[in-house]
Amino acid sequence: MSHPLLKLDHATIRFGGLTAVSKFNLEVQPCELIGLIGPNGAGKTTAFNMITGVYQATEGTIHLNGRCIAGVKPHELTSQGISRTFQNIRLFGSLSVIDNVRAAMQLHCKHGMSASLWRGARFKAHEKEVENRALELLDIFKLADTRDEEAKSLPYGDQRRLEIVRALATKPKLLLLDEPAAGMNPTEKEELMHLIRFIKDKFQIAVMLVEHDMTVVMGICERIAVLEYGVKIAEGTPDQIQRDPKVIAAYLGTEVQKEAPIDA
């Protein structure tokens, strides 16, 4: 029997008296590009935190490839194919750009301590492979020229793209991007949309996107789920979502509405 890549079944999380995400049902298929939107405080990042094992669901279940992930630690979920970026950039600022990518790749390193110490032929071949793959990813994101620069010295938009490279370096099946376009200028956003589509097709991965920029969300997502006060109020194609009265009502008067009218 084939399973969805990710399945949330009534996933719920409470913080004291606050239900941040309530009975959230969602399926993500392999190689799908899905958006998760909603006004500020709707529960989007909390949903990401549940999917990535940062928080445990208070009720309901989450399955990855048919296996329940309750209690699985975030780094184990990364090994199982879930990778993410964060709203606030979390790079190793003082490391070079390429070392940031290398560090993410070590998760897949199968060499033990002795191999590292002896630095034999197999170890060196592995190191070369890591470097080549890091450079391939940096090249896709037009960051290869900055490989030896300190990550913190990069312009903001480049740092955001480097975060995506780091997330990709762990060879995910599901990539979660939390506001990847935040702080980018219109040209960078346009380029980002192209890149997200490109990596999804090239690496055959599913991408789940939390994003406030409606031009980006509506421009690239195949399907969109909408949260409001932790509850899913709509799910559908960008066209259906833009015409959904509940979604329009949820966004009325918010910054998102001002940026790009959802019923435009």
Ligand SMILES: Nc1ncnc2c1ncn2[C@@H]1O[C@H](COP(=O)(O)OP(=O)(O)OP(=O)(O)O)[C@@H](O)[C@H]1O
């Ligand atoms: N660790 C926590 N403890 C208590 N409340 C929390 C915690 N994490 C999130 N919340 C609350 O859960 C709700 C949802 O927050 P969340 O950050 O998921 O929203 P969001 O949709 O990602 O918002 P934004 O678009 O502003 O980033 C908010 O009311 C928030 O204050």
